[in-house]
């Protein structure tokens with residue numbers, strides 16, 4: 046039966062046909078050699094099928110130009126279609142039919158014949174060449190190649206299709222078979238059907254195939270991109286395995302050079318054994334990793350740090366007390382007490398090998414030589430010197446480091462500095478421990494404590510290193526301007542050595558012996574290039590600086606050296622000499638910057654001179670009191686701090702309890718207000734030490750008796766009128782001396798603090814030591 050059918054089809058393929066029923070279809074284009082099932086629903090179409098079945102089963106299938114048209118007229122139907130044979134027809138109960146058709150050949154509609162029940166058309170064959178020219182041959186090959194590619198990357202097309210092309214040597218047929226398997230758009234299909242000339246058809250097909258291929262490969266690319274993410278891990282693994290295999294093949298020598306260098310460095314660093322083991326383990330990990338991966342960089346960096354630390358490098362201590370003394374003298378003028386304390390400290394260190402003593406803390410105003418004494422200590426011990434400023438550090442990680450997992454993590458400043466020094470026993474100065482901050486990022490002082498504590502600093506842990514480092518051989522020195530803000534836990538461990546600030550005389554010596562030579566050298570000058578007279582230096586000290594130390598003085602001297610250097614460079618004469626006399630200081634340094642604090646010239650009621658301590662040294666301060674009609678209020682102005690305001694109140698209460706003895710009217714507070722003002726807004730005024738000054742000013746105002754401006758005083762007052770000792774005595778005395786004060790009143794408990802004051806100043810000032818306010822009143826003449 047099948048054989049019969051095949052024979053019939055072969056006959057029909059070539060049968061001369063002149064008129065056939067027409068089946069318009071909507072969304073397919075039937076090609077010759079194509080076998081397709083179709084569902085036919087429209088009445089006219091079903092009629093056409095019936096008509097065909099009655100005769101020779103032949104029907105022309107043409108595609109509608111617009112598939113949406115429900116009732117097509119001849120104009121809606123393409124003029125070229127495929128003569129097809131109905132292989133099967135199945136009528137469904139709803140009147141529609143299912144058919145299986147096979148395309149036979151292309152035909153053109155010559156014209157529509159009269160018929161009501163269905164379309165009937167006159168047809169003619171379209172002529173297409175069948176011969177094979179070399180050109181067609183080439184085209185066929187090109188199309189075949191493209192099609193093969195297409196089948197290869199399109200998983201939806203079974204590769205067996207390629208087999209059906211074998212032996213097809215008629216170009217037109219060749220093209221039609223391929224078209225049958227391509228997902229081509231309807232219009233393009235129709236175009237391919239209408240391409241009657243095989244050459245034209247093959248060309249169009251080539252174009253369609255090409256663009257299909259492009260789309261497919263793009264899809265492929267996108268898919269691959271999605272897959273690469275997963276793929277990379279596999280690829281890395283694969284490459285690493287290969288790398289390992291290669292390394293094994295080559296033996297140890299083949300290891301990458303970097304790893305070898307690191308291994309050598311780790312061995313040479315002579316770390317404690319367990320740490321070396323850890324380092325070597327990390328090195329193994331490094332070897333396994335893909336060289337360009339980010340993790341490689343992290344591990345390499347880490348190993349670099351481990352290997353770079355001076356695990357067993359240290360300088361040999363040469364504690365020779367005489368030599369140390371010589372060096373300290375060589376580098377610093379004055380500071381007698383400081384030097385003595387340091388020598389004692391060194392002596393003990395020499396006797397006790399590993400001293401778990403307190404940490405030295407140098408306390409004093411800026412520029413008093415704290416850091417540079419630290420440097421001298423390092424020099425006298427033959428140790429390396431490191432300085433880390435803690436000013437403004439709020440983040441614990443700055444001291445203790447960030448964990449390795451952070452991007453760009455580093456060890457903290459302690460470990461960084463130790464590495465830089467390349468010695469595990471340097472002299473390590475922590476500057477400005479009083480400026481250490483605390484906030485949400487942790488408490489840096491706790492990290493500092495751990496580093497400083499001799500009980501635990503033999504295994505200091507840095508977050509980055511993860512392994513302990515021994516800091517026990519480091520000689521720590523801390524510095525601070527005042528101890529007040531230092532956390533108590535830290536303060537307890539410190540052995541305080543005070544740097545009290547210099548007198549004018551001392552500053553002059555320091556300038557002449559140290560600062561000027563140092564600055565001359567730094568500016569490439571020699572001592573014949575600059576001459577500074579003593580009065581000129583004193584003028585700079587008084588009118589251009591206002592400090593306890595010599596930092597600004599050093600800066601001004603540098604300023605002058607720059608001018609001298611400029612002169613020499615401009616005139617190109619090495620031997621030029623710049624002479625600075627007292628009168629021409631402003632020419633080089635500009636207008637005078639500070640008026641000297643001078644004592645009051647005349648006696649005034651309610652005005653009393655006090656002494657203040659600031660971070661920059663001492664100064665005199667005036668307390669003014671006036672009595673005005675009112676209701677016993679105490680007005681305080683001049684930016685007094687809280688403690689100072691409280692001592693003013695205490696002073697007032699003391700006066701009220703002692704009216705009789707002081708000669709003040711008992712009920713003064715009922716009728717009067719007292720206003721106290723402390724002028725000179727630039728100096729921060731706080732602390733209890735102005736207590737007796739405020740009390741004296743009030744009594745002077747109330748009794749209308751003036752106090753001599755030659756007298757200055759400092760001391761805390763209690764409600765019962767006792768005078769308590771206060772701090773900063775040396776600075777205060779120096780300030781009083783500068784202001785030409787003749788008498789200073791202070792608590793008898795402050796007597797011991799005068800030891801630091803230079804002898805010549807002690808001689809010029811009369812000191813009056815008191816126990817209570819009554820004594821003060823007597824001395825003040827109230």
Ligand code: ADP
Pocket residue numbers: 376377378379380410411412413414415416417418524555559560594595596599
């Ligand atoms: P600090 O650390 O107390 O703020 P520095 O140690 O930085 O002060 O000192 C500032 C400058 O003054 C340095 O150049 C230092 O050498 C110099 N200096 C301070 N005191 C003396 C001194 N007694 N003798 C010589 N130079 C000094």
